Amino acid sequence: MSANTLEEAVALTKKFTSKPSNEELLKLYGLYKQATEGDNNTERPGGFDFVAAAKYNSWSNFSGKSKNEAAEEYIALVNNIAAKYS
Secondary structure (H helix, E strand, C coil): CCCCCHHHHHHHHCCCCCCCCHHHHHHHHHHHHHHHHCCCCCCCCCCCCHHHHHHHHHHHCCCCCCHHHHHHHHHHHHHHHHHHHC
């Protein structure tokens, strides 16, 4: 099974039977946020919230990429890793 739209890709990730690596999860998160919201203009989390900081950094890595480009990369990534985790 492969996804052709962002919605299909999101639905496919929910069918994974095992959890992707943290690196893959962060890349999925950053691409999804860029595809749905655009550039990250939020304030960077402070303190010791390492998970929030990692998510912030992942999303920020895709700044400047159009929503369509990010959506295409997200779909390609999901299709690429689906065989490993489905």
